[in-house]
Amino acid sequence: MxxxxxxxxxxxxxDHQVSEEVLNHLGQEVGVEGLPQEVRKKAEGFFQEAPFYPWAERIGHSALEALWARYSTPGLESLAEWAWPFRERVFREALQEIGGPAERARELAEAFFAERRRYxxxxxxxxxxxxxxxxxxxxxxxxxxxxxxxxxxxxxxxxxxxxxxxxxxxxxxxxxxxxxxxxxxxxxxxxxxxxxxxxxxxxxxxxxxxxxxxxxxxxxxxxxxxxxxxxxxxxxxxxxxxxxxxxxx
Known part of the structure; x- marks a missing residue:
């Protein structure tokens, strides 16, 4: 060839393994189990509601990536504005689903955004x-x-x-x-x-x-x-x- x-x-x-590790670590920090599975489920559901979802599906941009993409590419400014409310909602509802501290949703969203940057x-x-x-x-x-x-x-x-x-x-x-x-x-x-x-x-x-x-x-x-x-x-x-x-x- x-x-x-x-x-x-x-x-x-x-990719998959790193996301799982970071989410498991965050779950342990707030004393809950099952955070990776619940975050994935909520992210995928809410991501499909986004106005740009057909474009994201076409180019293969995933819901989990939306939790840590910077959207610094010129032309993606609207996604950057959309992203943080989406992330906070994902973690808040995931935590509520598994009996975790929903008031820490923004904290966990920011922690995932920072800690997921491993390659x-x-x-x-x-x-x-x-x-x-x-x-x-x-x-x-x-x-x-x-x-x-x-x-x-x-x-x-x-x-x-x-x-x-x-x-x-x-x-x-x-x-x-x-x-x-x-x-x-x-x-x-x-x-x-x-x-x-x-x-x-x-x-x-x-x-x-x-x-x-x-x-x-x-x-x-x-x-x-x-x-x-x-x-x-x-x-x-x-x-x-x-x-x-x-x-x-």
């Missing part, structure tokens, strides 16, 4: 990327989300210079699984779909998009998404190094 398209969240960068890579990622570069592969990051948050994650994880091209859905106006986003990467380097592979953890967005664009697809099972039989990947792995076999394809 000549061109490798790589997802960011929960493929290269630990650990999965252990195999540095070696995996180095192996690809050593073989002369072209590396492209293909990630859904709002620009300022995805770039904060990218540089926070030390991957700012790791890719020949970075395509963020919120910048280009297209999100995975739209095959046009995948084809942008192909066109940028003059590579045919038979010479490219997409590696990601989300069957519906990463694998489906790759298949629609005619690319090979690698599904990375990180343990918190179920396999989707509607979108069969060419290869299923639990460690990115297992995908290196495709270097010789």
């Amino acid at each position: 000549k061109l490798w398209l790589l997802d960011l969240d929960d493929t290269l960068l630990m 650990p890579l999965f252990p195999e990622v540095p070696g995996f990327l180095e192996a690809l570069r050593a073989k002369g592969s072209i590396l492209v990051l293909l990630t859904n989300g709002v620009p300022d948050l995805q770039r904060e994650k990218l540089f926070g994880a030390g991957l700012g210079e790791a890719f020949s091209l970075v395509l963020i859905s919120g910048e280009v106006g297209l999100g995975k699984p739209d095959p046009r986003l995948f084809r942008m990467a192909l066109c940028a380097f003059g590579v045919g779909p038979e010479e490219a592979v997409m590696v990601g953890d989300n069957p519906e967005r990463d694998v489906q998009g790759a298949l629609l664009a005619g690319l090979r697809a690698v599904w990375v099972d990180r343990g918190h998404r179920s396999k989707d039989p509607r979108y069969p990947a060419h290869l299923e792995v639990q460690d990115l190094r297992e995908a290196l076999a495709l270097l010789e394809v």
